[in-house]
Amino acid sequence: MTITRADLERLDADDPLAPFRDRFDLPDGVIYLDGNSLGPLPRATRDRLRDVIDREWGRDLIRSWTDNDWIGLPARCGALIAGLIGAAPDEVVAADSTSVNVFKLAAAALAMRPGRRVVVSEPGNFPTDLYMVQGLADLLGPDRVELRLVERDLLTAAMGPDVALLLLTHVHYKTGAVHDMAGLTAAAHAVGALTLWDLAHSAGALPVDLTAAKADFAVGCGYKYLNGGPGAPAFLYVARRHQEAARQPLSGWMGHAAPFAFDDRYAPAPGIARHLCGTPPVLSMTALEEGLKIAAEADLAQVRAKSMRLGDLFVSLVEQMCGPEAPHLVSPRDGALRGSQVSLAHADGYAIVQALIARGVIGDFRAPDVLRFGMAPLYVRHTDIWDAAAHLAEVLRTGEHRQDRFQARKAVT
Amino acid sequence: MTITRADLERLDADDPLAPFRDRFDLPDGVIYLDGNSLGPLPRATRDRLRDVIDREWGRDLIRSWTDNDWIGLPARCGALIAGLIGAAPDEVVAADSTSVNVFKLAAAALAMRPGRRVVVSEPGNFPTDLYMVQGLADLLGPDRVELRLVERDLLTAAMGPDVALLLLTHVHYKTGAVHDMAGLTAAAHAVGALTLWDLAHSAGALPVDLTAAKADFAVGCGYKYLNGGPGAPAFLYVARRHQEAARQPLSGWMGHAAPFAFDDRYAPAPGIARHLCGTPPVLSMTALEEGLKIAAEADLAQVRAKSMRLGDLFVSLVEQMCGPEAPHLVSPRDGALRGSQVSLAHADGYAIVQALIARGVIGDFRAPDVLRFGMAPLYVRHTDIWDAAAHLAEVLRTGEHRQDRFQARKAVT
Numbered sequence: 001m002t003i004t005r006a007d008l009e010r011l012d013a014d015d016p017l018a019p020f021r022d023r024f025d026l027p028d029g030v031i032y033l034d035g036n037s038l039g040p041l042p043r044a045t046r047d048r049l050r051d052v053i054d055r056e057w058g059r060d061l062i063r064s065w066t067d068n069d070w071i072g073l074p075a076r077c078g079a080l081i082a083g084l085i086g087a088a089p090d091e092v093v094a095a096d097s098t099s100v101n102v103f104k105l106a107a108a109a110l111a112m113r114p115g116r117r118v119v120v121s122e123p124g125n126f127p128t129d130l131y132m133v134q135g136l137a138d139l140l141g142p143d144r145v146e147l148r149l150v151e152r153d154l155l156t157a158a159m160g161p162d163v164a165l166l167l168l169t170h171v172h173y174k175t176g177a178v179h180d181m182a183g184l185t186a187a188a189h190a191v192g193a194l195t196l197w198d199l200a201h202s203a204g205a206l207p208v209d210l211t212a213a214k215a216d217f218a219v220g221c222g223y224k225y226l227n228g229g230p231g232a233p234a235f236l237y238v239a240r241r242h243q244e245a246a247r248q249p250l251s252g253w254m255g256h257a258a259p260f261a262f263d264d265r266y267a268p269a270p271g272i273a274r275h276l277c278g279t280p281p282v283l284s285m286t287a288l289e290e291g292l293k294i295a296a297e298a299d300l301a302q303v304r305a306k307s308m309r310l311g312d313l314f315v316s317l318v319e320q321m322c323g324p325e326a327p328h329l330v331s332p333r334d335g336a337l338r339g340s341q342v343s344l345a346h347a348d349g350y351a352i353v354q355a356l357i358a359r360g361v362i363g364d365f366r367a368p369d370v371l372r373f374g375m376a377p378l379y380v381r382h383t384d385i386w387d388a389a390a391h392l393a394e395v396l397r398t399g400e401h402r403q404d405r406f407q408a409r410k411a412v413t
Numbered sequence: 414m415t416i417t418r419a420d421l422e423r424l425d426a427d428d429p430l431a432p433f434r435d436r437f438d439l440p441d442g443v444i445y446l447d448g449n450s451l452g453p454l455p456r457a458t459r460d461r462l463r464d465v466i467d468r469e470w471g472r473d474l475i476r477s478w479t480d481n482d483w484i485g486l487p488a489r490c491g492a493l494i495a496g497l498i499g500a501a502p503d504e505v506v507a508a509d510s511t512s513v514n515v516f517k518l519a520a521a522a523l524a525m526r527p528g529r530r531v532v533v534s535e536p537g538n539f540p541t542d543l544y545m546v547q548g549l550a551d552l553l554g555p556d557r558v559e560l561r562l563v564e565r566d567l568l569t570a571a572m573g574p575d576v577a578l579l580l581l582t583h584v585h586y587k588t589g590a591v592h593d594m595a596g597l598t599a600a601a602h603a604v605g606a607l608t609l610w611d612l613a614h615s616a617g618a619l620p621v622d623l624t625a626a627k628a629d630f631a632v633g634c635g636y637k638y639l640n641g642g643p644g645a646p647a648f649l650y651v652a653r654r655h656q657e658a659a660r661q662p663l664s665g666w667m668g669h670a671a672p673f674a675f676d677d678r679y680a681p682a683p684g685i686a687r688h689l690c691g692t693p694p695v696l697s698m699t700a701l702e703e704g705l706k707i708a709a710e711a712d713l714a715q716v717r718a719k720s721m722r723l724g725d726l727f728v729s730l731v732e733q734m735c736g737p738e739a740p741h742l743v744s745p746r747d748g749a750l751r752g753s754q755v756s757l758a759h760a761d762g763y764a765i766v767q768a769l770i771a772r773g774v775i776g777d778f779r780a781p782d783v784l785r786f787g788m789a790p791l792y793v794r795h796t797d798i799w800d801a802a803a804h805l806a807e808v809l810r811t812g813e814h815r816q817d818r819f820q821a822r823k824a825v826t
Contacts (some may be wrong), residue, residue: 040470058440059444062777100690139552230692250517251544252541255766256540264536281696281698329671
């Protein structure tokens with residue numbers, strides 16, 4: 001059955017999440033489908049940052065560490081994130097980058113499984129997760145760490161007595177495919193292995209229940225669906241049952257049991273705080289906290305329902321509007337198996353993304369041929385999906401993307 | 414000879430650095446002597462951050478990575494820092510925290526000295542430097558790393574054939590005592606060891622010449638004398654002669670030779686860029702860049718001359734005004750051996766610092782008994798030093814600090 005724009009207008013009118021759009025400062029004339037890469041600016045964040053800059057830094061200066069509780073930022077952000085990922089407030093903390101946090105927790109997990117050296121992941125996982133384990137393996141040597149990449153349908157079968165850790169990104173950055181977190185965690189546990197889940201494309205985008213899945217460790221990113229701002233600090237999760245045993249090697253002063261005692265000997269803080277390392281970037285972490293406050297207000301079941309609906313509609317509309325020219329679908333067609341993005345493949349993918357950006361439809365490109373469109377339900381409207389698909393069809397129909405100005409690659413896309 | 418306030422007014426009138434004070438947004442009624450812990454807000458930073466928040470993030474969104482060159486921030490900041498520490502622009506990059514950077518470079522140095530396992534530092538060094546090496550030692554085991562703490566007058570004698578790395582903070586965080594960087598580096602090199610200098614209390618405060626000292630590695634902090642804002646990203650230096658050999662274990666995607674190729678295999682970027690790890694916190698790093706631009710305009714010889722003069726005056730005025738009640742001097746009396754701070758010891762140090770803060774004189778306290786007063790020459794006036802010493806004398810004379818409200822310790826000072 002053909003979908004009409006009027007259908008989508010009705011969906012917008014009935015959308016319980018529609019009011020959230022006003023919480024963001026979205027530029028006019030832009031359809032922003034790249035919240036899976038960088039979430040937009042929340043209005044409250046702008047105001048809060050002005051206050052942090054002018055009053056907390058400018059007026060209160062060093063006293064803000066206590067008087068404005070800068071020192072509490074990592075735990076406060078962690079508690080807000082916990083509510084989005086099925087964790088307790090004292091199981092999550094904001095710190096460093098996703099990369100650094102992968103290193104911390106992969107090292108901690110390996111130390112908890114002496115005699116085992118294999119970290120299993122999948123080829124094509126987000127590269128930094130693999131790179132950090134490679135760095136750990138280079139540091140510790142092949143006797144202590146081996147990174148083993150296994151295609152996703154063979155992961156369960158790859159669980160064996162030499163596996164210390166299963167490291168996966170819950171929602172694949174390129175395809176949006178969702179792993180069965182509970183099933184794979186159970187498979188890992190069945191052989192005595194631990195799990196480390198990268199929630200970069202999950203947190204804030206769909207319900208995650210680390211507790212129900214019995215996950216051991218997790219990390220994630222603050223600047224995508226959590227709308228924490230460019231390069232926002234990341235987070236990490238350690239299940240409470242592991243908090244006493246888990247020791248991470250980046251044992252900086254902020255993770256010390258008494259940071260301001262200035263002892264020569266490191267003593268890890270109790271609980272999740274031992275996973276902090278250096279001084280947190282206060283401006284960036286403040287922006288993260290404001291983004292998280294918005295996410296915490298949304299009903300994640302509504303978010304997920306709208307996200308699947310937006311994705312389903314986009315898939316249908318691309319096929320309806322583009323006809324036989326339609327780029328082929330890379331993401332799972334079944335919304336339940338797909339995160340909050342739709343990825344398409346086309347040989348001219350880079351140029352098509354550039355042509356769409358020139359029309360105000362912002363998605364992104366991932367080599368070699370993938371067009372990614374993020375469907376962040378807090379600010380993307382159903383009609384935006386119609387308009388985006390219509391622009392895509394128009395680009396393909398006119399061959400607009402073949403213009404030279406859209407062909408030249410920039411260093412970063 | 415007795416110093417008068419009129420003497421200091423004359424020094425302010427003749428101060429070539431006096432115009433820099435207007436570049437900072439200092440609160441009224443405050444004498445800020447804690448720039449060694451958190452530099453104040455530069456006026457340009459406030460404006461730049463508004464533009465980054467409203468336009469670069471809010472309007473340009475994801476395109477800012479290229480169009481506003483967010484991706485170039487770590488190198489741009491690095492090049493500005495290089496000019497302050499006697500390095501070439503391509504030998505320095507801004508990244509992560511000082512703690513994380515110590516880990517990277519200590520690991521890199523150990524790998525470059527196979528068969529040696531000793532990292533020499535001094536007891537009472539800034540704790541996080543020691544903690545990071547302890548974390549590395551716990552990870553690699555005692556066969557590969559031993560942290561050996563040696564009192565500072567025995568450091569040269571402690572250099573031996575088992576030493577891989579000498580790790581020291583150039584200006585001691587608590588006492589302000591300055592190490593002989595060139596001499597100690599030569600002593601380390603004489604036995605085949607490498608050096609890693611922590612410049613947290615040096616960069617921007619006094620001339621540092623890593624090249625002349627033949628230093629191998631360095632790290633430092635962005636939020637003290639570089640005025641980069643609370644928790645600003647840190648930096649690291651790798652001498653060009655080591656850049657090919659130096660491999661650090663936190664091998665994240667931003668340090669990859671081709672981050673946006675999304676290969677499964679890590680391949681280090683050429684040069685200093687391989688020491689990047691995850692996505693940089695753009696808001697915090699933008700603030701750092703603005704602070705650095707101001708530091709880059711100042712003549713470091715003038716900065717050093719004024720810093721020593723301020724410190725000498727403070728030492729003299731405390732003794733002149735406080736008489737036999739004067740807290741005793743912890744820092745070297747010889748300005749040439751002292752960084753840009755004066756540290757005093759007093760059994761009631763904590764309460765005295767609190768009483769001074771209540772009077773608008775902001776220094777800080779370091780356990781067990783040290784009062785620190787930072788003399789950042791870009792915004793501290795000679796008359797501020799007079800006034801600060803006068804307040805200290807008045808607090809001691811009246812016993813004001815014995816009031817209950819100044820005695821109760823806060824969790825963070």
